Amino acid sequence: MQLEKSIDNGGEEPRRWYDDACGAALALEFVGERWALLVMRELMLGPRRFSELRADLPGISANVLARRLEGLERSGIVRRRKLPPPAGVQVYELTPWGCEAEPIFQAMGRWALRSPLHDPMRPLSPVSAMLSLRTMIRGDREPLSMILAFRFPGAVFTGRLSPSGLEIERGETGAADVVFDTDPTTFVTLVHGKRPLEPALAEGRLRLEGDHGLARRFIDCFALPAKLAADGD
Numbered sequence: 503m504q505l506e507k508s509i510d511n512g513g514e515e516p517r518r519w520y521d522d523a524c525g526a527a528l529a530l531e532f533v534g535e536r537w538a539l540l541v542m543r544e545l546m547l548g549p550r551r552f553s554e555l556r557a558d559l560p561g562i563s564a565n566v567l568a569r570r571l572e573g574l575e576r577s578g579i580v581r582r583r584k585l586p587p588p589a590g591v592q593v594y595e596l597t598p599w600g601c602e603a604e605p606i607f608q609a610m611g612r613w614a615l616r617s618p619l620h621d622p623m624r625p626l627s628p629v630s631a632m633l634s635l636r637t638m639i640r641g642d643r644e645p646l647s648m649i650l651a652f653r654f655p656g657a658v659f660t661g662r663l664s665p666s667g668l669e670i671e672r673g674e675t676g677a678a679d680v681v682f683d684t685d686p687t688t689f690v691t692l693v694h695g696k697r698p699l700e701p702a703l704a705e706g707r708l709r710l711e712g713d714h715g716l717a718r719r720f721i722d723c724f725a726l727p728a729k730l731a732a733d734g735d
Contacts, residue, residue: 549595
């Protein structure tokens with residue numbers, strides 16, 4: 503049976519699947535419409551409410567977000583559930599299969615960041631900042647182990663760095679070796695742009711708790727891929 507789906511074109515006009523057996527073509531049927539991948543990105547670190555998703559995806563309308571969530575749910579990538587009391591609110595989360603897409607995001611990120619067109623000063627969400635750490639962690643990094651807290655406006659995360667990798671989860675930790683308290687853009691300029699900590703501390707854009715030397719060693723665990731030459735060679 504051949505399936506149909508709709509696209510954003512000012513209405514709900516149906517179109518059919520690509521007539522192509524390639525897995526990449528099927529993937530595009532699932533996530534190829536505008537905003538779909540970014541909605542998935544925002545769910546990578548745990549369930550979110552509709553209002554939270556919309557707040558962290560500037561430019562998306564409520565109608566488009568609802569359609570993208572519905573489409574991802576139909577595809578088996580996202581599911582809805584109601585949190586138990588006292589919260590009692592509906593949230594959206596990735597299914598286990600949806601979570602398997604994280605390496606795809608990492609590969610796309612490393613590939614796209616090589617472009618000279620990448621602008622690191624554009625806004626990004628707290629989840630995007632956290633996922634960038636898992637994407638850009640160096641394979642030849644110093645074998646450190648530490649617990650970190652990342653506090654952004656409206657979002658807090660805990661990171662556990664070990665020689666095997668970096669685990670990140672939403673929520674506060676009770677005992678962190680280092681705490682970064684800042685905004686996502688300042689954070690990525692420090693970690694990926696290797697800007698010194700002192701100006702951000704002096705200007706109040708960064709509050710850093712714990713061992714500053716350990717924080718610098720953490721920052722050294724990450725590196726962006728080399729940029730392409732301007733002509734693409």
